[in-house]
Amino acid sequence: MMCSFLPSFCLLIAFAALGHAQEIQRKPLVLTKGGTPEQPAVFDGKGMVIDLGIDITGHDWLKDGDVWTSRGPLKGYPPVDDTQRACMFIDEAPVRVTRDRDAEKKTGVAKKVIYAAPKALQPGQMGWTEDGSVYFRWPKEKKPGEGRVIQPPAGLASGVVIACSHITVRNVTAIHAANDGFNIHGARIGIRLENVKAFSNGDEGISAHETVQMDVFDSEIAWNGSVSGGVADVNDSVTTYTNCELHHNVNAAFMFDGKSHRVTNCRIHHQDKDIVIRSPDVVVEQSGNTWTKE
Structure with missing residues (x-):
């Protein structure tokens, strides 16, 4: 579990101010080349920040x-x-x-x-x-x-768009997108996010749609502006979140309206709600999570 709250955001801004051009990207990251179930593709951002904001x-x-x-x-x-x-x-x-x-x-x-x-x-x-x-x-x-x-930029650009299957994305931060920080649409399977951060995006920090199958580990989702929550996984998506931290998102930490979801050992704080389940047909498993409103 990462150390978050306001200091993490301030460190991010300070990092950007240092002018590490190789790490700060001002346009969306679109990933279209996946791998196989046996050998998934890996995109390691090594601390890359996708910042679409206009000061x-x-x-x-x-x-x-x-x-x-x-x-x-x-x-x-x-x-x-x-x-x-x-x-x-x-x-x-x-x-x-x-x-x-x-x-x-x-x-x-x-x-x-x-x-x-x-x-x-x-x-x-x-x-x-x-x-x-x-x-x-x-x-x-x-x-x-x-x-x-x-x-945020005009239109509905997301910070990171995953448009392929069987890919691991790690060590990437998405901030100030007009839409989602991490956006996944379509019949994508074998998506794995590791140590990503989704801060201050107009809609959700992470959002899986249609029949996406995705697992998220050791990630932080905070200050996102969607009325649904920091995470919104919908349609027939199947997702898991493990050892993640969610805080200061509008409304809920998680909103689930997909097929099935599992939330394990996640820390939720400074949220009005922890998990909102929109449909009675959605299967949501929870274990080892903590939730405090402050």
């Missing part, structure tokens, strides 16, 4: 206490009506899109999007004005002006 701290913000507003639209930052994911980060902390559902309903217009007004925002929430300016209220754990404001 917009230095923008000329209009500042009204802890509510900051851009002066006009920001490049590559169009309004997002999807409240499933976070669309901004203050350092590690996700900032969530918030809509005024009552105001939308009163218009009588189908699919009308009205964001919560700046004064109505709770800490860690955001929206857009009609002219496309973005505004947000600083998270309660952050003092205004003392933190980096990070914009």
